[in-house]
Amino acid sequence: MNKLRQNLIISLEYENIPVRKVAVCYQKNRELAEKLASLLPYTSIVVCTTDTLLQDSQLDEISHVLELYHPSGSFYDVCLKQREMMRSKGCRILTLYDWEEKYLNDSFWGNTDYRELAKLVNKVKNDLAAVRNFHITSELGTDISFSVAGRQWLVADGICRNGRLTQMPDGEIYTCPVEESFSGVIVVDGTVSRSWVPDEPQHLEFRQGRLVNCSPALAKYIEPKGPDIYMIGEFALGLNPAHRQIVHNISVDEKAAGTVHFALGDSYNLGINHCKCHVDMVIRKPHIETSPRILLPYFS
Structure with missing residues (x-):
């Protein structure tokens, strides 16, 4: 998972914007969301978007978001609602569509920097x-x-x-x-x-x-x-x-x-x-x- 970790850090930190807190928002796979959160060298929270919509006071603490969403899955409309709330608060969003466990492996990422x-x-x-x-x-x-x-x-x-x-x-x-x-x-x-x-x-x-x-x-x-x-x-x-x-x-x-x-x-x-x-x-x-x-x- 080292290559994935490296690429996530590059993506989130590229413009030298401070990463205060990352919300890892998932639609149905909590285990995968928790593994992603554990890779990050930042304060993070794991949120099931279909159960809980983060409110303004909570969003004020979040600078970046990782989305584990499935556009063909149930309650995707709720996920889109949460996304728009986060964007309106200035959160930077990195979305991971239809991810599976194998995407964590170094072999999946090849040598791409x-x-x-x-x-x-x-x-x-x-x-x-x-x-x-x-x-x-x-x-x-x-x-x-x-x-x-x-x-x-x-x-x-x-x-x-x-x-x-x-x-x-x-x-x-x-x-x-x-x-x-x-x-x-x-x-x-x-x-x-x-x-x-x-x-x-x-x-x-x-x-x-x-x-x-x-x-x-x-x-x-x-x-x-x-x-x-x-x-x-x-x-x-x-x-x-x-x-x-x-x-x-x-x-x-x-x-x-x-x-x-x-x-x-x-x-x-x-x-x-x-x-x-x-x-x-x-x-x-x-x-x-x-x-x-x-x-x-x-x-x-």
Whole structure:
């Protein structure tokens, strides 16, 4: 657990903000929450969010929060309420989605140093500022072209900052394609939100940002999510070399170095689409061409 401890400390202390007290908030796994709290060299409390909402007087003592939450689990709405209360009090939040015991092992974290990861992700962001267009292909049949001109790139670098929801593991950079430019085919061979790995690749055809045809299994999966789910909402590059193997957790698998993922639905205010759902879909071995051309780490 030494590597996890090291990366947690880097994330929480990166900007030299004093860590006064950490709340480890969990939804259903107290044992895992207690193990995480024991790793931290700070005063900490363990809180079952579904049983107890911390009030203002208690929140005044807390500077940082670790969330052990499961978005598909019961009472996640209560967890979101607690999160907003904490954010309103200025707490810095590091969320750990769908974590399992194996995530504590050193082998899970590889050799990734979150200081270096943050530097890499931010360098890629700077390089992407010049890029106007992407063409992405794969051996399985992905062939999609789109513009990102005028769109904002955001980094997910694992550094716990005020006003931002940070995840761990982390390591991606993302935007939303210009919707009317987004046409072609993508073939998904990785994880689909939140933990579905299809038995066979899923084909999706887009025309001007809208999904016009897709494999039956995916069509069935997204149909209950409403009419706004059929618009493209995100494009992202994975940059974390520690997570190359599928673990059936989208919050890990989408960070894998050398992968890209697209999302249907909500664009997180990076594009025009608003939707109650956001469905990520990972492509594991893409080939990327940019215009103008830049070198992207982990991509051919």
